[in-house]
Amino acid sequence: MTAGPVDEADRYTAMCDARTALALSLGTSVGDIDPASGYSMSRRSYESVRHSWVSSIKYHGFSAVYEQDSLDKARAFWLERRPEFIDGDDWLAAGMAEHREHWQSIGHPCNRPSCDEHGDGLLMLQAAEEVRQQIGR
The missing domain is CATH 1.20.5 (Single alpha-helices involved in coiled-coils or other helix-helix interfaces)
Structure with missing residues (x-):
């Protein structure tokens, strides 16, 4: 039915x-x-979502190829509903700062090949951009 x-x-x-x-x-x-x-839409909910993103980036790095769209959507969601919370709050910068500090304290770079900070993420991003331009997107 x-x-x-x-x-x-x-x-x-x-x-x-x-x-x-x-x-x-x-x-x-x-x-x-x-x-x-x-x-x-409370401050506590915002902080929980922000913490989730920053923590994920801290331990796993960030790849614009794989995660930029999702990060942008999450931030846009909060910007539309509670702009006073997100104003001047850069989740990616905070996450990458923690990522560098975390892996520095261990003594080696992260082992994620697509990490924009430690892997070939920048090369992947450039290749993806070239493909987008070729297909007209």
């Missing part, structure tokens, strides 16, 4: 209500909950 548009709208509304209830139960103020989605 296939759900119709009304069923889908009801399901979406129920999910938004559930997310709102969860956010409230976790102590998020009503003003920090997006009424359309039920997601928390």
